[in-house]
Amino acid sequence: MSLAVFEQISLGFGKKTIVEGLDLRVAADDRIGLIGPNGSGKTSILRMLAAEQAADSGRLRLRRGLRLGYLPQDLAVASEQRLLAFVLASVEGRAELDRQIAECETELGRVEAEVKAGTRAEDELMDVAERISDLHERATHYDLHYTEHEASRILSGLGFATADFERPLPELSGGWKMRAVLAALLFQKPDLLLLDEPTNHLDLPSVTWFADFLRAHDRAFVLICHDREFMNEQIARVVSFEVEGVRQYAGDYDQYLRQRAEEEVVLENKAKNIAREREQAERFINRFRAQANKARSVQSRVKQLAKMETVETFSSRKVMRIKFPPSERASAEVVRVDGLEKRFGEHRVLADVNLTVKRGEKIGIIGVNGAGKTTLLRMVAGELPQSAGEITLGYGVRAGYYAQHHADTLHPADTLYATVAREKPDAPVSRIRGVLGAFLFSGDDVDKKVGVLSGGERSRVALARLLINPGNLLLMDEPTNHLDLDSSEALAESLESYDGTLVFVSHNRSFVRRLATRIWNVEAGKVDTYPGTLDEYMDSCRRRLVEGDSGKGDERAKPALKAAAVPRPEPRANREDDKARKQREHEARQARSQEKKLTSLVERLEQEIATLEAAQVERSGQLADPAVYADKTRSQTLIEKFRDAQKQLEQLQARWESALTELEKMRAAAGSA
Numbered sequence: 107m108s109l110a111v112f113e114q115i116s117l118g119f120g121k122k123t124i125v126e127g128l129d130l131r132v133a134a135d136d137r138i139g140l141i142g143p144n145g146s147g148k149t150s151i152l153r154m155l156a157a158e159q160a161a162d163s164g165r166l167r168l169r170r171g172l173r174l175g176y177l178p179q180d181l182a183v184a185s186e187q188r189l190l191a192f193v194l195a196s197v198e199g200r201a202e203l204d205r206q207i208a209e210c211e212t213e214l215g216r217v218e219a220e221v222k223a224g225t226r227a228e229d230e231l232m233d234v235a236e237r238i239s240d241l242h243e244r245a246t247h248y249d250l251h252y253t254e255h256e257a258s259r260i261l262s263g264l265g266f267a268t269a270d271f272e273r274p275l276p277e278l279s280g281g282w283k284m285r286a287v288l289a290a291l292l293f294q295k296p297d298l299l300l301l302d303e304p305t306n307h308l309d310l311p312s313v314t315w316f317a318d319f320l321r322a323h324d325r326a327f328v329l330i331c332h333d334r335e336f337m338n339e340q341i342a343r344v345v346s347f348e349v350e351g352v353r354q355y356a357g358d359y360d361q362y363l364r365q366r367a368e369e370e371v372v373l374e375n376k377a378k379n380i381a382r383e384r385e386q387a388e389r390f391i392n393r394f395r396a397q398a399n400k401a402r403s404v405q406s407r408v409k410q411l412a413k414m415e416t417v418e419t420f421s422s423r424k425v426m427r428i429k430f431p432p433s434e435r436a437s438a439e440v441v442r443v444d445g446l447e448k449r450f451g452e453h454r455v456l457a458d459v460n461l462t463v464k465r466g467e468k469i470g471i472i473g474v475n476g477a478g479k480t481t482l483l484r485m486v487a488g489e490l491p492q493s494a495g496e497i498t499l500g501y502g503v504r505a506g507y508y509a510q511h512h513a514d515t516l517h518p519a520d521t522l523y524a525t526v527a528r529e530k531p532d533a534p535v536s537r538i539r540g541v542l543g544a545f546l547f548s549g550d551d552v553d554k555k556v557g558v559l560s561g562g563e564r565s566r567v568a569l570a571r572l573l574i575n576p577g578n579l580l581l582m583d584e585p586t587n588h589l590d591l592d593s594s595e596a597l598a599e600s601l602e603s604y605d606g607t608l609v610f611v612s613h614n615r616s617f618v619r620r621l622a623t624r625i626w627n628v629e630a631g632k633v634d635t636y637p638g639t640l641d642e643y644m645d646s647c648r649r650r651l652v653e654g655d656s657g658k659g660d661e662r663a664k665p666a667l668k669a670a671a672v673p674r675p676e677p678r679a680n681r682e683d684d685k686a687r688k689q690r691e692h693e694a695r696q697a698r699s700q701e702k703k704l705t706s707l708v709e710r711l712e713q714e715i716a717t718l719e720a721a722q723v724e725r726s727g728q729l730a731d732p733a734v735y736a737d738k739t740r741s742q743t744l745i746e747k748f749r750d751a752q753k754q755l756e757q758l759q760a761r762w763e764s765a766l767t768e769l770e771k772m773r774a775a776a777g778s779a
Contacts, residue, residue: 107134109298115164124150128352136326139337142347144562144590148330152300175296179303183283190271193257196290210238260289263315281307299327306587309475310613332586332594335616387411426596428544433578433606437500437712440465440579440607446495455481457631468608470622477628479611480583487581504577510584518557522547530575545570561588578606586614701772707765718755
């Protein structure tokens with residue numbers, strides 16, 4: 107059964123064609139993922155289905171009585187209701203049913219009094235009673251299918267605490283209002299869900315719960331999402347906006363990629379075969395054109411050539427191609443956080459946080475919304491002062507910061523070129539244009555005003571502004587928000603090859619899994635360095651949310667890992683076991699001592715190298731002065747000192763490299779033990 111049918115739909119904005127002659131059918135059990143770059147028309151498809159956008163031509167047929175649920179990226183919630191009441195009242199028809207019951211009960215009392223007074227017949231009383239009975243039967247149906255328990259379960263899964271259920275909606279932030287609307291849509295169980303980037307305002311635990319919920323959802327949905335893993339888990343059909351038009355593929359996102367790759371090979375081979383046949387026909391015609399006895403054969407080849415089809419080779423849409431420049435060398439310890447605390451008034455967000463970031467690490471910061479992930483990142487970036495404690499950047503560390511709100515702080519009247527050039531005024535024009543080109547802004551695009559860009563385009567400009575002068579420590583807060591799936595994948599690929607240090611916040615599981623070499627889990631005012639993989643962390647979230655479903659999980663900040671970390675009683679060790687244990691402890695102490703010595707040596711060598719490099723810069727400046735060579739003795743002494751220092755510098759650098767390599771091997775061995 108079809109829920110919606112697009113018949114030769116065409117839509118355009120100005121000179122840009124969004125879709126032309128689109129034929130698309132949405133069945134009752136469809137799980138569709140919309141794929142394509144920002145601005146290609148994905149959201150327009152959802153808006154047409156939701157009757158918020160009219161097509162220029164063609165016809166859209168919706169099944170009679172179809173119940174739709176639409177979650178746009180940007181929404182305004184005008185309701186003054188409390189959270190739980192808002193979700194319960196969102197079911198279509200329930201409010202009207204309650205009104206009718208109240209009216210009928212009032213009428214019943216009036217008719218009953220009139221019957222007793224003898225002014226109304228008893229049959230009229232029975233009619234009103236039957237209407238009330240029917241209404242209560244319908245209300246019972248609602249109560250069975252739309253229970254308060256189910257509404258509470260959905261709200262808890264999306265991250266709301268029980269105490270939030272009675273909060274008025276105006277008290278919630280924009281992101282939490284979006285969650286409230288999503289909860290209402292899931293509670294309504296519509297025939298067709300339209301979801302435009304539903305994970306944008308969710309944290310990792312909520313994304314996990316939502317993924318499980320949607321997998322069990324037995325009704326149709328159309329999904330736009332930049333999280334590759336989420337798409338693969340949910341969809342069974344891809345509708346893709348390609349260069350050649352809207353295409354459809356069976357399967358998930360990875361299967362779509364394989365099919366596109368196979369199409370490329372097939373089309374290229376077909377084009378080569380036809381080109382070879384065309385070349386052979388043309389060669390035959392040119393060779394035998396003047397021979398009368400070959401006239402019939404030549405004419406046959408001419409007709410064959412005219413009928414020969416033209417095969418368009420595979421067309422790939424443009425994708426961001428980002429390449430980070432080599433980073434300047436920094437000290438082995440890039441960031442040290444000691445006793446960090448942050449308060450907002452009486453509310454303490456973080457307390458006694460102690461962390462280190464080593465050169466080359468890629469650290470993913472995860473945790474529930476409101477735990478302090480962004481606050482921590484902003485303090486490390488120097489955008490927010492700490493209430494107590496110290497944050498120390500290592501020698502030679504230069505940080506670049508990308509925040510969620512940076513795309514919104516761009517000046518609307520500035521051109522793209524001016525926006526990026528302001529970050530590095532001495533950069534040549536070719537460099538600025540090259541960076542903008544990497545983010546798909548080429549030609550006259552660089553002269554566009556920021557104010558005319560879409561949200562995704564502004565995010566790309568903000569990333570370009572960072573890339574022009576990235577530093578050797580990148581701090582990124584939800585960098586994939588508002589990027590399309592291809593752009594998110596391209597950003598992850600480029601960050602994999604980034605040779606600096608990366609600390610980032612993200613709810614995008616595929617992004618975190620691909621990049622993070624270590625995880626910081628922010629919960630209950632603390633930051634724990636997570637020793638396991640992201641998958642292990644996600645399993646702990648599932649356990650916690652299962653406890654929440656059984657009524658034990660109101661304290662969402664209590665990590666399931668704490669229970670798992672409680673030492674279990676071990677069997678009594680025999681003498682050999684005790685001896686082996688003491689040997690292991692001795693070896694561990696020796697390893698820690700050696701690591702401490704090597705760390706100290708690396709830091710001391712780095713300091714000596716820095717001091718010597720600074721002296722060499724000064725000597726180099728003196729040697730560049732022609733006046734120095736007027737005094738032969740002075741110039742000769744200076745040259746000898748420069749040469750000696752250069753040799754010493756090379757020796758120190760060799761020792762530093764050797765010590766660092768040994769230290770890293772030791773840490774790697776300790777990590778795998």
